[in-house]
Amino acid sequence: MADTPETSTPDTGAAAAESPRTPILSVRDLRAAYRGGDGMIPAVRGVSFDLYPGEVLALVGESASGKSSVAHATLGLLPSNAEVSGSIMYEGRSLLDLKGDERRQVRGGEIAMIFQDAMAGLTPTLRIGEQVAELFLAHERLDAKAARAAAIEALRPLLPDAERIVDAYPFQLSGGMAQRVMVAMATALRPKIVIADEPTANLDPAVRLETLTWLEELRDRGTAVLLITHDFGVVARLADRVLVMYGGVVAEEADVFTIFRRPRHPYTYGLLSSLPSVMSGARLTPMRGNPPDLATLGEECAFLERCPKAISQCRTLPSPPLVAPEATPGSDVPVAPGHRVACFNPMVVDLRETR
Ligand SMILES: Nc1ncnc2c1ncn2[C@@H]1O[C@H](COP(=O)(O)OP(=O)(O)OP(=O)(O)O)[C@@H](O)[C@H]1O
Ligand code: SF4
Ligand SMILES: [Mg+2]
Structure with a gap:
């Protein structure tokens, strides 16, 4: 290995595994199936894992192995043709049973998501400022003026011209800018968990590096990150542990050093x-x-x-x-x-x- 710094073997020794810490997220026997024209498609077939505060757990596997379905099930974002079962416990609460206000509080506030396609994660008909401000209106109960000011502050570290960006619609942004908005939205409320689904796919090298640096900073602040990626360079750089998924199940789980070596x-x-x-x-x-x-x-x-x-x-x-x-x-x-x-x-x- 060791061709480039990013893809060299993570030389951490067999570290993090079997941690005595309490997991912030515990998934047990998660199953998700989609109803289709020809019957049920079992996309997730009994997945279990723990995620610990301040760790990056990478979910890897080829296309259609069920990675995004795990992420969407965790946040209650599966479409109406999906059936889900199992248990997802977050700080003692069952995420699959959350309703109403409590669900809204957790989703976006305590557990945030960076979507596979940043542009698709934004509402096309709403200005960027409205979408970011909505987080502060809903979760921190700020008034409209304060929420807009908070939105600008949340965007500024990633987009220095945040005052202008808040008035733009998503179609007026480049892919890289949309990605930065998505990262700003995911981290605005200092969530305890960030689920990042292919956060570096289709990005130019500069934005990719920026996104990785943001994820590292999040982790260093104690945020747990569930990182879905096809990119083993990203795994080597960021992950503490790795779950390898195949055909809707976990094929292998280990610390990152062990997986690579x-x-x-x-x-x-x-x-x-x-x-x-x-x-x-x-x-x-x-x-x-x-x-x-x-x-x-x-x-x-x-x-x-x-x-x-x-x-x-x-x-x-x-x-x-x-x-x-x-x-x-x-x-x-x-x-x-x-x-x-x-x-x-x-x-x-x-x-x-x-x-
Ligand atoms: N809304 C849906 N309706 C029907 N089938 C779906 C739906 N969403 C996903 N699937 C199917 O579920 C399986 C798992 O999809 P999923 O998106 O979870 O995989 P993935 O590992 O994230 O793949 P990729 O790496 O391509 O993003 C696939 O066979 C996919 O076609
Ligand atoms: S050796 Fe058998 S159980 Fe192991 S991956 Fe191959 S087919 Fe599956
Ligand atoms: Mg996916």
């Missing part, structure tokens, strides 16, 4: 094997096949059709549970605390040694 799930290994920054000096191997069709997935491991490590059990038993991998006899590859993998035949690799 000692992945156990063949899917995680497959993702890393196509990254020059991880496999420098070794042969790059693009992963074969495509993500599964969720509508027709059976009980077996979702990765079966693409897996180079499949054994007979994988074809005959239901999908394996997410558990700590066993130490491998004769191998000196250690098992990190908090490492969990859903696989009958996990890999035993040390990527530092493959280079």
